[in-house]
Amino acid sequence: MTYVFQFGEVFRYWHWLQEGVAVTLTFAIVAMILSVVVGTFGALARRSRHRALQVASRIYVEIIRNTPFLVQLFILFFGLPAVGIRLGANLAALTGLVLYNGAFATEIIRSGIQAVHRSQIEAGLSIGMSRAQVFIYVVIRPALEKVYPALSSQFVLLMLATSVISAIGVDELTSFAGHIQTTNFRSIEVYVVCICIYLILTLILRSGTRALGAWLFAYRRRSKLAHLR
Amino acid sequence: MSVVRLNAVRKRFGPLEVLKDVSMEVERGNVVVIIGRSGSGKSTLLRCINGLEPIDGGEIFVNDRKLTRDERSLRVLRREVGFVFQAYNLFPHLTVERNITIGLTVVHKMPLPQAREIAAQVLGKVGLLDKLDAYPDELSGGQQQRVAIARCLALSPKVMLFDEVTSALDPELKGEVLKVIAELAQDGMTMILVTHEMQFARSVADRIVFMNDGRIWEVGTPEQVFSAPKTPEMRLFVSGAL
Amino acid sequence: MGIRYFTFNDVLYLLDATKWTLLLSVIAFAGGGIVGALITLARISRIRALRWFAMSYVEVLQGTPLLMQLFLWFFLLTLFVPVKLPATLVAAMALTLNASSFVTEIWRGSIEAIPRTQWEAAASIGMSRFEQIKHIIAPQAVRIALAPTVGLLVIVIKGTSLTALIGFVELTRAGQLVSGVTFEPLRTFSFVAAIYLCLCWPLSAVSQRIERRLHVGRTPERGA
Numbered sequence: 040m041t042y043v044f045q046f047g048e049v050f051r052y053w054h055w056l057q058e059g060v061a062v063t064l065t066f067a068i069v070a071m072i073l074s075v076v077v078g079t080f081g082a083l084a085r086r087s088r089h090r091a092l093q094v095a096s097r098i099y100v101e102i103i104r105n106t107p108f109l110v111q112l113f114i115l116f117f118g119l120p121a122v123g124i125r126l127g128a129n130l131a132a133l134t135g136l137v138l139y140n141g142a143f144a145t146e147i148i149r150s151g152i153q154a155v156h157r158s159q160i161e162a163g164l165s166i167g168m169s170r171a172q173v174f175i176y177v178v179i180r181p182a183l184e185k186v187y188p189a190l191s192s193q194f195v196l197l198m199l200a201t202s203v204i205s206a207i208g209v210d211e212l213t214s215f216a217g218h219i220q221t222t223n224f225r226s227i228e229v230y231v232v233c234i235c236i237y238l239i240l241t242l243i244l245r246s247g248t249r250a251l252g253a254w255l256f257a258y259r260r261r262s263k264l265a266h267l268r
Numbered sequence: 269m270s271v272v273r274l275n276a277v278r279k280r281f282g283p284l285e286v287l288k289d290v291s292m293e294v295e296r297g298n299v300v301v302i303i304g305r306s307g308s309g310k311s312t313l314l315r316c317i318n319g320l321e322p323i324d325g326g327e328i329f330v331n332d333r334k335l336t337r338d339e340r341s342l343r344v345l346r347r348e349v350g351f352v353f354q355a356y357n358l359f360p361h362l363t364v365e366r367n368i369t370i371g372l373t374v375v376h377k378m379p380l381p382q383a384r385e386i387a388a389q390v391l392g393k394v395g396l397l398d399k400l401d402a403y404p405d406e407l408s409g410g411q412q413q414r415v416a417i418a419r420c421l422a423l424s425p426k427v428m429l430f431d432e433v434t435s436a437l438d439p440e441l442k443g444e445v446l447k448v449i450a451e452l453a454q455d456g457m458t459m460i461l462v463t464h465e466m467q468f469a470r471s472v473a474d475r476i477v478f479m480n481d482g483r484i485w486e487v488g489t490p491e492q493v494f495s496a497p498k499t500p501e502m503r504l505f506v507s508g509a510l
Numbered sequence: 511m512g513i514r515y516f517t518f519n520d521v522l523y524l525l526d527a528t529k530w531t532l533l534l535s536v537i538a539f540a541g542g543g544i545v546g547a548l549i550t551l552a553r554i555s556r557i558r559a560l561r562w563f564a565m566s567y568v569e570v571l572q573g574t575p576l577l578m579q580l581f582l583w584f585f586l587l588t589l590f591v592p593v594k595l596p597a598t599l600v601a602a603m604a605l606t607l608n609a610s611s612f613v614t615e616i617w618r619g620s621i622e623a624i625p626r627t628q629w630e631a632a633a634s635i636g637m638s639r640f641e642q643i644k645h646i647i648a649p650q651a652v653r654i655a656l657a658p659t660v661g662l663l664v665i666v667i668k669g670t671s672l673t674a675l676i677g678f679v680e681l682t683r684a685g686q687l688v689s690g691v692t693f694e695p696l697r698t699f700s701f702v703a704a705i706y707l708c709l710c711w712p713l714s715a716v717s718q719r720i721e722r723r724l725h726v727g728r729t730p731e732r733g734a
């Protein structure tokens with residue numbers, strides 16, 4: 040038995056793949072931004088003086104990190120309608136991705152906040168800032184900067200995790216691979232091409248986040264050059 | 269009228285009693301220099317006055333208002349008490365100018381243009397007007413400390429606390445910072461400063477407070493304390509420090 | 511099959527399916543350990559081509575979705591192996607290879623955390639490269655690698671859930687089947703999630719405890 044690879048059969052559906060990539064990236068980017076917000080509040084709750092908030096944040100993180108994303112999605116998409124909450128595939132997928140990634144972001148951002156030195160907080164307090172003001176103006180930006188590399192790798196993991204939302208019928212790259220494969224029966228070629236696309240997306244996201252970081256935290260670069268002047 | 273008044277203040281860290289019955293008063297326009305061996309409780313005393321550490325006994329008054337643990341009144345207090353740290357503690361992610369204006373805009377709700385005028389004014393005072401747009405990492409230690417003083421000054425505090433602000437600096441950089449402090453003293457700023465620079469203490473202080481083992485051991489004018497120390501501990505300290 | 515309620519029998523069925531989740535996890539973890547050890551050796555080898563191979567191997571497996579890897583293996587094995595393979599084998603193979611890439615990352619990081627001077631000291635007393643690794647480097651690296659390796663077990667267990675999507679009946683697939691006949695998806699999948707939680711939470715806790723004891727913060731936990 041010889042199998043003749045026909046990659047041309049896959050590229051005929053290039054527009055589908057393009058659409059899949061667009062949807063995949065949209066979900067990844069939107070979910071990432073929202074989960075940084077969730078993670079910031081999660082980390083704040085964890086450091087709050089109210090015990091109930093601490094415990095709630097802890098339980099959220101542990102439950103999410105210790106159960107499969109696929110099962111979380113099934114609960115959101117198939118389970119919630121049982122109690123009258125009908126999210127629809129796209130919203131369930133986005134909610135799932137944000138809740139899922141938000142738990143990891145919580146842990147990452149928490150470590151970043153911990154790494155901001157106490158003296159910085161005291162300096163803020165000493166000029167009369169409230170605790171909330173200290174957090175907003177003094178703590179959060181250096182904290183996010185410290186964990187930026189960790190958040191960047193988390194972003195790549197999130198993008199890869201979006202393939203799972205195909206399981207509840209969201210039409211992203213993995214779904215389109217399935218569609219093409221049931222249309223032209225060139226399953227191996229389709230999956231090889233799609234895996235390559237994911238790999239390229241990973242590489243693009245890595246260099247993209249690096250460039251974004253350099254821009255966002257430009258003052259770091261400037262000060263590294265300071266000794267040359 | 270006294271700007272700062274401490275009445276039988278006590279402070280402990282777990283089993284360690286760091287301040288034992290400390291009482292003192294600082295008059296408006298006075299410069300009080302606190303000296304003493306490392307670990308004698310000098311920093312803790314300053315931190316208590318600024319409410320960074322809660323006290324376990326006694327009372328602290330700033331402008332005749334009693335210091336409590338209430339968040340809001342602490343914030344009001346801190347607007348009147350400036351603190352300059354040994355390690356500068358500038359905000360690394362903000363420019364020099366923003367380091368100074370942030371307290372004005374965020375805490376005092378001042379419009380930015382007005383805050384920037386003040387920033388320029390205080391930076392001029394510490395001789396760093398040209399560093400407005402620099403980031404802290406781009407400055408020398410002495411310059412950073414002068415910015416920290418300017419940040420504090422911008423909020424026009426009633427009293428400024430200095431905790432060993434030159435001890436992290438190389439000897440050749442100490443002078444520029446001490447000069448700024450001496451000028452502030454000349455302008456009539458009320459100050460409490462902890463320092464190991466004895467010559468400087470002598471020249472700038474109205475009163476010297478010698479702390480030992482968590483207590484105020486000896487108080488007097490520089491002349492009295494340095495030339496005619498009353499206690500053996502002070503005598504030993506002076507002979508070692510000078 | 512008509513509509514019926516979520517009963518004790520369903521609970522038993524799900525617990526029974528958990529057996530397969532566990533079996534698959536153990537195979538993938540053990541297999542991943544063995545393959546990962548070999549790839550790690552390649553990764554730190556002095557032969558450039560081997561290092562390059564190991565690097566690309568990890569890059570591809572970590573830079574693409576596990577679900578896609580499962581699909582590709584599924585179709586590859588169906589097409590090129592003349593006998594019909596059970597889904598178990600496909601799942602075990604895909605998960606093993608995927609786990610091995612994590613293992614390589616963890617162990618390489620641990621080995622790199624050992625100071626250069628340890629290699630030199632071992633070399634200076636006349637050890638061969640293999641002896642250096644065996645007697646000096648590996649024993650120290652194992653301590654560092656322990657916490658993330660236990661954490662990897664959690665990632666592997668969660669990863670097995672994706673095999674449900676190629677038709678392997680483990681816990682998640684069993685949950686789908688139960689919810690299909692009982693029409694009680696919320697109760698079913700909550701119960702499924704609870705079982706995963708019981709399997710994974712203790713492991714996470716152990717991993718965190720080891721990590722804290724060793725004071726080596728590294729290798730952020732990764733999800734599937």
Ligand SMILES: Nc1ncnc2c1ncn2[C@@H]1O[C@H](COP(=O)(O)OP(=O)(O)O)[C@@H](O)[C@H]1O
Binds near residue numbers: 284286305306308
């Ligand atoms: N946050 C703290 N927790 C526990 N002990 C402390 C703390 N801060 C200071 N101390 C202890 O209190 C004593 C006085 O410290 P400090 O006020 O910093 O002395 P000084 O500034 O005179 O060198 C020292 O023994 C120090 O170890």
Ligand SMILES: [Mg+2]
Binds near residue numbers: 310432
């Ligand atoms: Mg001190």
